[in-house]
Amino acid sequence: MARAIPTTPRKSATQKRSQAMVETLLDATARVLTREGYDRASTNRIAATAGVSVGSLYQYFPNKEALVAALVARHNRQMLELLRDALKEVASFDLATAIGELVRAAVDAHLVDSALHRIFAEQVPRLGQLAKIDALQQETFLMVRAYLEERRAEISVPDLDSATAICVTAVEALTHEFVINRPEALDGDRDRFIGEVTRLIVGYLRPADGATPRVAAPRRRARTGGL
Amino acid sequence: MARAIPTTPRKSATQKRSQAMVETLLDATARVLTREGYDRASTNRIAATAGVSVGSLYQYFPNKEALVAALVARHNRQMLELLRDALKEVASFDLATAIGELVRAAVDAHLVDSALHRIFAEQVPRLGQLAKIDALQQETFLMVRAYLEERRAEISVPDLDSATAICVTAVEALTHEFVINRPEALDGDRDRFIGEVTRLIVGYLRPADGATPRVAAPRRRARTGGL
DNA sequence: AGACAATGCGAGTCATAGCTCGCAAATTTA
DNA sequence: TAAATTTGCGAGCTATGACTCGCATTGTCT
Numbered sequence: 001m002a003r004a005i006p007t008t009p010r011k012s013a014t015q016k017r018s019q020a021m022v023e024t025l026l027d028a029t030a031r032v033l034t035r036e037g038y039d040r041a042s043t044n045r046i047a048a049t050a051g052v053s054v055g056s057l058y059q060y061f062p063n064k065e066a067l068v069a070a071l072v073a074r075h076n077r078q079m080l081e082l083l084r085d086a087l088k089e090v091a092s093f094d095l096a097t098a099i100g101e102l103v104r105a106a107v108d109a110h111l112v113d114s115a116l117h118r119i120f121a122e123q124v125p126r127l128g129q130l131a132k133i134d135a136l137q138q139e140t141f142l143m144v145r146a147y148l149e150e151r152r153a154e155i156s157v158p159d160l161d162s163a164t165a166i167c168v169t170a171v172e173a174l175t176h177e178f179v180i181n182r183p184e185a186l187d188g189d190r191d192r193f194i195g196e197v198t199r200l201i202v203g204y205l206r207p208a209d210g211a212t213p214r215v216a217a218p219r220r221r222a223r224t225g226g227l
Numbered sequence: 228m229a230r231a232i233p234t235t236p237r238k239s240a241t242q243k244r245s246q247a248m249v250e251t252l253l254d255a256t257a258r259v260l261t262r263e264g265y266d267r268a269s270t271n272r273i274a275a276t277a278g279v280s281v282g283s284l285y286q287y288f289p290n291k292e293a294l295v296a297a298l299v300a301r302h303n304r305q306m307l308e309l310l311r312d313a314l315k316e317v318a319s320f321d322l323a324t325a326i327g328e329l330v331r332a333a334v335d336a337h338l339v340d341s342a343l344h345r346i347f348a349e350q351v352p353r354l355g356q357l358a359k360i361d362a363l364q365q366e367t368f369l370m371v372r373a374y375l376e377e378r379r380a381e382i383s384v385p386d387l388d389s390a391t392a393i394c395v396t397a398v399e400a401l402t403h404e405f406v407i408n409r410p411e412a413l414d415g416d417r418d419r420f421i422g423e424v425t426r427l428i429v430g431y432l433r434p435a436d437g438a439t440p441r442v443a444a445p446r447r448r449a450r451t452g453g454l
Numbered sequence: 455a456g457a458c459a460a461t462g463c464g465a466g467t468c469a470t471a472g473c474t475c476g477c478a479a480a481t482t483t484a
Numbered sequence: 485t486a487a488a489t490t491t492g493c494g495a496g497c498t499a500t501g502a503c504t505c506g507c508a509t510t511g512t513c514t
Contacts, residue, residue, distance in 0.1 A: 207430060
């Protein structure tokens with residue numbers, strides 16, 4: 001007798017296995033990428049490193065691009081998570097303190113796996129799905145914009161869109177440059193870097209009294225523990 | 228009688244021909260790169276586009292990397308030229324005006340061949356000689372640092388090295404982002420962008436009296452060295 | 455247990471790209 | 485003009501890497 005169609009959704013046990021294999025493959029991809037670079041990261045090598053056959057790899061990812069794109073997505077998710085958390089914590093701080101913590105979060109985000117991050121930035125071609133490497137900033141933009149909107153009163157910049165773009169781009173670039181290419185400058189001194197960048201941004205968003213005629217009259221400098 | 232060694236330096240006519248061929252090859256490389264992207268830019272295709280044989284190509288460039296590296300060098304030279312000129316013109320201006328003109332020069336530099344610039348940024352892997360893609364900033368750093376040193380009196384930042392790095396990185400990233408990824412934001416409005424960025428930088432270098440926001444820096448460690 | 459589906463395997467296929475090498479054309483020297 | 489040398493050519497060699505496909509193993513259901 002013909003049984004019910006066996007093409008039924010997979011068992012949860014199997015689903016867990018699949019999930020595990022995907023994770024294993026992504027981990028292997030990350031390892032091979034950081035150790036060998038993008039050019040030498042062939043799908044064969046990745047599969048071998050994962051202790052899996054190429055065939056299996058192609059059961060879970062249709063092509064190499066999809067594999068790398070999935071890794072990029074995972075990495076970006078991890079970085080964004082830190083920023084999201086920071087934005088939550090910072091919601092009620094005054095602007096300067098908040099920006100400081102956000103910059104700190106940006107640094108932490110770049111330290112999540114800086115070696116891998118460098119490979120993404122320097123070697124992975126931004127084509128097709130991989131164009132999403134920069135899309136990190138897309139999401140970041142929206143989150144930061146929402147925050148700045150909340151703090152609108154403390155900001156003396158007319159166009160919030162441009163302002164957000166400028167701040168996000170500047171902080172991202174500076175954090176990237178110092179974490180990836182000048183790590184020695186941060187060694188014992190991370191706070192100094194954070195302070196400088198914070199000053200750059202806060203000075204831009206809320207220019208000093210007198211520079212912008214009587215817009216920001218009351219300067220309430222709530223102390224750090226403002227929560 | 229044995230003649231003088233024929234391995235004598237080439238004739239000037241021939242040298243011109245060689246020079247011309249090199250230029251032709253670089254032009255073809257640029258065209259293929261922007262039209263097809265880095266992956267599809269095979270040496271065969273480049274040679275064909277140049278109206279030259281692959282063999283000839285390899286007489287002038289030992290490998291593909293060298294070819295692309297030469298193109299990158301040429302492009303960077305063109306961009307740097309604009310900045311150098313701007314720095315000369317600006318030597319006697321006051322800080323704010325000077326920075327404005329320098330930012331304008333940065334925008335112009337990115338417009339030299341923005342399509343090619345994008346390919347370099349997004350697709351050409353930074354490996355071996357090609358690592359020099361970012362080296363543009365190296366030279367820029369020195370030139371800008373020298374200028375800031377001249378204007379030391381107008382600048383209230385302690386460490387000039389950090390300050391230069393921050394300014395150069397920020398301006399480069401912002402210019403790049405807006406020219407390459409948000410050109411519509413500059414269309415009729417280039418001056419507005421330039422003004423914003425200038426304000427960002429000038430406000431950082433020469434913060435208004437009393438407006439220096441207190442930077443919230445928990446666990447701040449006193450230290451002297453550069454960032 | 456037995457049968458059938460799902461998952462895993464990896465040697466092998468196919469395509470492409472970097473690069474070479476022997477010959478031809480052009481240019482120079484005497 | 486004839487020999488010598490440089491420059492240009494492009495078919496083809498070699499290596500490599502993305503991806504496939506038929507078989508083996510594992511797992512599930514009755």
